[in-house]
Amino acid sequence: MNRIFLIAFLLSVVTSALATPRPEEEARKKASETLWVIRSRASIQNQPHAGVVAQPRRVTSEQNRPPYGHQGPWGAFTRGNGEAAGFGPVGRYAEAPWAEDWSNLRDPSHRDDIFDPLKFIALNNARSIWLSLSGETRLRNWYEQNPFLRTRSPSGSGRFGVRNLYGADLHLGEHIRVFGQLINADAGGWGGYGYNATFRKRLDLQQAFIEGRGRLLGAQSGIMLGRQEFLDAPSYILYMRNTPNVPLSWNGVRGYAIWPRIRVDLYDFIGTDINDARMFHNALDWTTRLHGLDVTIAPPDIRIGSQTLATYLDLFAIAFRIKGSSAALAYRNATIAGSTNRQNGGFRWYGSAPSFEFSVGGLYQGGTFENRATSLRRPVRAYAVNTIAGYRNPGSRWHPFLGMQADIYSGGDATTRSGTVGTYITPFNPQTNYLDTTTYIAPSNLVSLSPVLRTTPLPFLSLQFKAPFMWRETTRDEVYSSSGRYTFSLPGGGHYIGVIPQASLTLQLGRHLSWTQYGARVFASSGMRRAGARSGSYYQSNLVFRF
Template structure:
C-alpha cells in the first residue's frame, strides 16, 4: 500500500516536513505493449504495465528561495520534500541473491513501498540480509510480510488488500491476514539429465497451491498456518514423487513470540516452517518440485541496529506420504546451527554511497539413507550416515556502481558406512563469488557481472581415508548455478559471465553463459539426486557449457510470467562416454496475493 499523496507534519520549531508520493507517468508507457508482445508472444492487451520511478530522492528548499507559489520564503518555515515513489513492478517479488537484482532498492524504499518488517539496515537490497528471505510487496516466506499498516484504514486500490488485514477486535490489536499462491509450471527437455534419463523430448507440467493464514494476537504473539496440495502430468514425464503430487497437507504451522530484549528485536519460532537464513547458493526453498522445503523445530533471533544473531535446530518434514495430512517428522535428516550478520558502517566509493554485510555461520547437517550416500568404486553408491559441519563466511554489498558477494565454506564431518560402521573423516570446501557493475546513466538498467563457483571433489575409488567431496543437499536456489538443474554443488568448477537488462519497470531479461568442469577427474559428475552413470567411462575434466536466458514479466501486482531457456552443450569427452547435449525450456505462470 503506497503512502498518501501528501502528509504534513508540523514541527514545534516552525519547520514543516511534507511526505508525498511522486508518480511519473510518461508517454513511454504506451510504447511498452508491442515490445512486450514481441518478447513474450502474448497479446498486447493482456495486462496493464506498472508505472512509476525507480528510486526515492530527497529535495530541500532552503530558506530565502522561492516556494511552490513562487514567493520568497525568508519569513516562512523551511520545506523539505521527500519523494517516495511507487515500487517498480519487477521488484514486487524479488528473487534470491542480493547481487544483480533487476533494480536497486534502498531499505527505506523497501519499508515504504514494500511489506517487510522494520529490520533497519537489514531491509536493504532484496531484504534477505534480515534472515527471512527476499521480501518486496510479497515474500518467499509469506509470514515475513508486514501488513499492519493497513490498520490505518487508508483506502487502497488493490482489491486483495481486504484479505491482508482483517481486524477481529474493535481495537484492531487482534487481526488475521491471508496469503496465497497458485503456480502453473511446464517444462520441456529434449535430452533429460544429459541424455541419461528417458524418454527423450519429455514435457512435464506441475500445478501447486499454497494458501495460508497469519493470526496476530497483539504485538507479541502470532500463529501461522499454510496448506499445500499439488499435482503433475505431461507427456514422457519422469521423476514424479510426493514432492510433485501432493494431497492436502500442512506445509507450515508454527507459533512465534516477539519481544524487545537487550535493545534487540527478538523472537522465537516453534513448529513447521520455512528456513532461509543461509546463502541461497547453499540452502534455499526447493523451487523445482511443487512442494517447497519445510522444517520442524525451533528458531530464535535477535536484531540490533547493525548486528543480528540467529540460531536453529530442525528436523526435515517427512513429506513422502500420499494421504491427506500425513506429513510427519524425518528425524534421520537434521539441520542445525547459528548465524551472525554484521552491517559495517556505510562508506563512499567512486563518489557514491556504499554498504555491506558480513555473515559468519555454522550450519550442520545429519543425513542418512539415500541422501547420506556417497560415490564408491566402480560407479557404486555407498550408503551410510553422513554428518557435515559447515563453517563459512560471506561478504556482500554495494560499492558505488559495483555489487559483490564473496563467500567460503569449509565442510568437515564424518561418514559412517552402513555395512560395517567404518568411519571416514570429511574435509571439503566451497568458494562462491559474484562481482558486477551497473552501467551508469543507462536506460536499460544494465547489470554486467561474472559468477564463479568452486565445489571440491574427492576420489570415488577410495574405500577409506578422508572424503573430499563437498555436498549441498538442501536445494540451493535453482537458477543460481544452472537453470536446467543438471549440475549441482559437488565436484564442480563453474565460470559464468552474465548480463541483466531491465528495459521496462515490469520486465527484466538475463543472459548467462556458464562453463562447467569437474574439480577432480577421480570423482563422478553429480546431479541433484546422486551422480551420473554414463554408458562409458568419462575421463575428461570439461563437462560442457549451458548458455541460458530468462525473461521475467510482472504482469500486475498479483500475476507474473517467467520463462527460462537453455542449451546444454556437452563436451566431446562426455559425448564419447554416452552423454548428450540437450535443450531445456521452462515456463512459470504464478498468481499470488
C-alpha cells in the first residue's frame, strides 16, 4: 500500500514538472500531496498504559504534532505520544481527550476528517470561544479458563463489558477552559463474577474541571480544579484502572508549569466514590487521598556513535491514604483490616535512540499501617525496582524490538501481626500491559523477569510477545492478585510462582477504530498447584471507537 502511495506521489511530481507551474504552486501542490500520503494511512498509535519502551514505531514525530496529533506547547516533552508532559497519551485520537489541542481547526481548510466539524465549533465571530467534542465507546470481552488461578468460580467464565465516555471541552478565550465528561457502563456474561461498581455505572460525571492557563515565569502554566483523571506518574505506579469499565477519577486541584526542558506538577486529590448505583450520584471518597510533586527533566541529548539518545528523568514524591481491602495486610490464612498512609519517593530515567530504548526506575515506600481493631500502628518499609531495555532494527520493514524486562516488588512477613510492614502495594493499578495481562499476579512480593518482542510489520498492525517468569520476593509473604492476597499458602516455602506467556495483536482499522486482542496461558508452579492453584488460558478482546 505504501508503494502505491509513493508511486502516485512521484507521478504527480513528474506531471507537475512537465506542466512547468509557478514555483509557489508547485510547492503548495507537493505539500498537499505529501499530507495526503500521511493522512491516508491508518497508522498504529502508541498504546495507552503500556509503558514508554517497546512501543510501535510506525508513528512519526510529525504525526504526533498538529495537525495529525494534538499535543500542546510542551517543549521537549512532545516526543512520542507526549506522555512525558504529564497529561496522558495524546495522538490523533488517544487515551487523553482532555489533553488534546484542536485549535488548528480554527482554519476550516485544515479539516480532513468527517468528525472534524465536532472538534472545533466556533461560538463567537472571532472564533476565540469554541467547543470541542470527544467520545469513546469500548466493547471488551474476556474468556478465562480458571479465573484467578481457579480461586474464582466457575471455570470457563466469559464476560462482556461496554463503556461510553463522551466529553466536551469549552474554551473561553485563550486562558480559560471547562472540560466535562460523562460515563455509562454495563457488563454481563456467563459464569461471570465481579460485576461491581467498576464494571457497571449508570450515567454519571467522570470528569468536570475548570482550567486556567497562561505564561508564568517563562513556563506554560496552569491550574486545574475539579474532578479529573490523573496520569502524571510512571504508569506501573499509578494509572487509571482501565481494565474494568470505570476508570479512576480524582477530585481536587492540580498546578503545573512546563518550560522547554523541565516541568513541575503539584497536586492534591480526594478519590471518587462510585458505589452508588443511581444516576449522577458519584460522590467524594474521603477515605482515599492522593497528593504529591512530580518533576521531569529533559537532559541534553546524548551522542552514541552516529545516533542520538533522547532521555527524560522523572523525580517524584507521591503520597496516598487508603483503607479497606486494598490496605489490608496478609496474616497467615486471614487478613488484618486497617488503613495505611504511604509516602513514595523515587525516580525513572528513560529514553530512546533509533536502535536502543531503556527505562530504569526505583521507588522507596514508607509510611504507617493502622490496625482497625487494635489501633496499633506499624511502620512501612517497602521498595520497587523496574527496568526494561532493548534493541531495535529501524532499517527493517518489521520494525522489531527485542528486550528484557525485570521488576522487583518487596514482600513482608505474613507470619506476624507486629513489626515492620515490608509489602509493596500499588492500589491505583494494575497497569495490565506492563506486567501481566491477566492481572492474576499483582506487583507485591514479586520478582519478575521477561523477554519482550514487538514487531510492527505493517503501518496498521503490531504484535507483542512476553513471557514473565515470576517468583515470590520472600517466602514469608503471600502471592497477591489485583484484588488482594490469595487465600492459599505455598507449602514448603517455594519461591517460584510460574510463567505466563502472553501475546497481543493490535489492528488500527482506521483513524477512529482499533481492535486489540490479548492471549495468555498461566503455567502455575508445582508448589502453587499443590496449594490449590490451577493453570489456565486467558483471552481478551477490545474494540474501541474514538473521535
